[in-house]
Amino acid sequence: MNREQRDNAITRREALRRALFGAAALTFLRPGSLLAQSPGKPPRAKSVIQIWMWGGPAHLDTFDPKPSAGYDFCGPLTKPIATNVPGVQIGQLLPMLAQQADKYSIIRSMTHGVNAHETASYLVQTGRQPGRLVFPSAGAVMSLFKGYDRGYKGRVPPYIVLTEPQGRFSEAGFLGQAYKPFATGGDPNKPQFAVEGLVAEGISDERQLRRRELLHALDTLGRTLPGNELLAQFDQCEASAYELMFGDTRAVFDLSQEKDDVRDLYGRNTFGQSCLMARRLVERGVPYVTINYKGWDTHKQHFQIMNRKLPELDRGMAALLQDLSERGLLDSTIVWWGGEFGRTPRVQWEPPWNGGRGHHGACFSSVVAGGGFKGGHVVGATSERGEVVAERPVYPHDLIGSIYELTGIDPEGPLPNARGLDVCVLPAEKDGLPSGGRLVEIMPS
């Protein structure tokens, strides 16, 4: 474990502490009473699975191929493939996703114009321009509107990140710690998925329970103050935490309960098994799951990395869509694929890149499926070489607003917060941000 991982890791002790803190916060702070649902139609989606392409995936090599742009733009990936939707082509290294194209829509005209990771990540995940306030990510907003404040009863936290924290911005923003995601850590592709705080490698269940007994034996304060309400709450939180660690909840994270052929379908790698894990979580009602899929900041060795990673993405995401669909979960689950920006259409062949792609915020692709989003559509278009938006710009807040609408959150409604800030869920027209409007063309009429 390197220093950064160590700093980000959550110990068992920390998990218990957070559980206690969270329970206390829920007792004393319930902004849920202030929450307003979308005034429009009833929500279609119950959950969101966000496949976060950390680093920014190349739109030309995935969902916006430009074979006629030439070698300087396409490199060796010059043969896009047909999908099961007539007229829609995607990158040649995504054959399985090509067979699922009727389940998702491609937004080829995403734009924000920012080429820096941190700012672009903030823009794409919050829908906000950087400013004085740090706004919450879509996951934290979902956690607020669909989590414990709105009757979510699950023991698994309502906002999960598989597996590493995103790290480039504060996901919860001014909503505070209670709405931060729970990053599982560990590797679901290993024989034992060592979820931080739940499964500790090297410590048996028996040893952990003996520790608890020892702690109780030393709890002289609790014995001297029987009936104290605060201590009773503490005991309840502790019981909840141990329930999380030893009860049925832990089984959610136990992928050995899945059949081998199902696990194989998703691909025996961290991403594939994360997709499977995400399906298990939404199956149990978790409102928001982010799969933090790293490795897309391909300044160097771009095509080598594409050859290695795109088949992994292809298998995992295609299996997720197929599995959700077959289980009847796709109607109530939005799958959102995308990163903070795209990558430069023109390949940088010169040193030091030697065949790399840089950051490109002028246009990039996102993909949405399920939860009410129609499949088999392409929204917007980029120019001949994929350098700029040619038709129907879609800004991050347009996309997030559409997701919120489908989940029953009013994008223009108030965003309750303990700091008493008078802010809306998303920026409105009066805020002066450019907007292409909600994705009405792929939303239920």
Place this chain on the structure above:
Amino acid sequence: MRALKLVVPLVLFLCVAQAWGQTPSREPHVGYIYPAGGKRGTTFRITIGGQFLRGATAAHVSGDGVHANVIRHYPPLRNLSQEQRVALREKFLGLFQARLAEMAEQGLVEGESIWRHLERISERGRRKNLENSESAAPADLPEHALLYDLESKSLRELLHIRYMLQQFKKGQRNAQIAEAVLVEVTIDRNAPLGTRELRIETNQGLTNPMAFEVGILPEIQETEVDDSRIADLLPKEPPLDLPVLLNGQIMPGDADRFRFRASKGQRLVVETSARQLVPYLADAVPGWFQATLTLYNAAGSELVFADDYRFNPDPVLCYDVPADGEYELEIRDSIYRGREDFVYRISVGERPFVTSIFPLGCRTGQKRFVSADGWNLCADRLFIDGQSDPAVGTRQKPLGQGKAASNPVTYDVNMLRARAEAEPNDDVEKAQRVLMPGIVDGRIEKPGDVDVFRFKGDAGDEIVVETIARQLRSPLDSLVRLIDAEGNVLGWNDDCEYKEGFLHTDMGVLTHHADSYLRAKLPDDGIYFVQVSDAQAHGGEEYAYRLRLSPPQPDFELRATPSSINLRAGLAAPIRVYASRKDGFGGEIEIAFKGDSHGFSLGGAKIPAGKDSVRITLNAPPRPLDGPVTLRLEGRAVIAMKVVTRPVVPSEDMMQAFLYRHLTPSQELMAAVRGGGRLGRNIELADKTPIRLRAGSTTRVRIAAPPHPKLREVKLALDQPPQGIALSNLAVVDGGLAFELTAGPDAQVGLADNLIIVVSTAVQRGQKNNQAIAKPRTELVPLGCLPAIPFKIIGP
């Protein structure tokens, strides 16, 4: 008949370059030089790291008195075989043993204990090796510049080489600096001091230039002994005598320390060259090696620290030595990054160092002394000369000569009459009266100081208010305001920069464009005020500026990239020329050779009116040249009925931190011409230019070329074409080639520019894959360009 020949051509290809695999650019490239300089009158070896350097034949150093010979080229050090690891270990053990024996004989070490440690660290690898291989056969050592002439190395040097080799295992492999060329350099005793440029010539052409410093101080190179137990057992190295110049490379997590002796009362100046050796790194944040310097006393207490010098990332320490004794200097990266191209040179000693001059310039045709302040200076004034070279612009010179020469000082030569600022002039009431047009030499003397000047103007007068400070290395971050007699602020400006997107075209290595520029039309007759201050409310004697108050003086500056150009005989290579237009100058600029053209010509050599950059071509002579030549270009424009000529400054387009780009000036524009153009000679456009392309229609273009069998094999493709322009129907015709240019309906009517057309040839290549020859593939190998084709799009 001629028409028939055009109608029935042998159509080669329908502009289908994209349907073929194209060979990525393999221009030779240099990423670092180590050591990046040397002392006059010495001969030494340097390692030059880069990519595509195979076939290196010569090294070219700008200026006089430096001679460089290539010893050999080394490919990237890839994963070592088992046999090579064993050979390397045995070689080092043998050399360690020999050096220890020599040192023991001299009574310098107790060889037994060090040997045990050396064996131990070597055995670590051996045990691991043996697990993988029962009996490793002897093998040759791997090829690497570090392993050259190992027998001549001292024990410390050997340990340093071992340390560097271990670093390669740890870090990410960086292809752009993985190859090396070993070069022997001789610097004449009387070689001029200062920074030069070094380029490697390979059989693929010239590399980009890299900085190489010629100095006067004795030099040493770092020797890193990373095992503390061995370091403790080695005889302590005597402290260095000053002055000295320290060379080193910072690797990941590295901090290099140097011990020296200093005496009470010495005024030490420690000056670093790091960022100025490699100005920008494309694949690192913040985009350069950010060196820090820390000085410690013998007890290990920190005395002084620096991580920059004013706005310059390269740190300078100035320190009054309080007591005789030993001191230790540490250099590292501010966030402990490191790589082979994190190269540094540090001069340490009672070195002359100018911190400021005043005023910052003189008038053309004038010579004068200006006051100079600093450390260890031989004089308190500097002689500046605007007479021997009357061209306007910035100049550099040191104060003093030879061993007493200071750091280079930058000053300005301007055609306007200058006068000095007179305090008090801190507000409108005390404003200093100035005459237009003119220069005011002033300074923001203390934090919060404001200088106010007043002038009389007439309604409708257009005026320019400009500070020239940061570009002369003044720390001032100026802010100017234009105020009317009623106190209304008519305009203000903090920073002025010339940029195209993320490309900064004017300031080179400066990244904060702190000088101000304001242009305004006066609304009424009357008195106006110009206020100058520091935007960060700093001030001091060194916060000097030149303030220009004048009507617009239309002018321009030119830069061109790249500064090393490789061509094939008879073909062309593109150069982009950038114009920084001053005071509203919008006219056409013609580019031409200054002096000997060496048989080259220019294609499309005009920057159209209103445009800030254009790609032209350098057209090679019909036969290869024996070696690279230096070319000089200049731009000519008519301004106020006079022909104004300005030099074209050769530059490198360097990327900083993945995004920003800067045109960094080079000393020379060099071109190399080799054979193999395959098209014969004297290729030129047969039609009149500019070609008029009618929007929505097709125009046939003819290229005159002598008959040549290879003509049928070439392909043409537009390079970075403007919107709506396409090339098709390439054909061999009587007298050369012909093709069609189509201007689509979306082409921009009125656009005038140059078309750059890349000439490629198809080559069949088999690909080795698991020792089997895979299906042959066709690659397009670019040969060069056609001469630029000027065009204009006209309405349908």
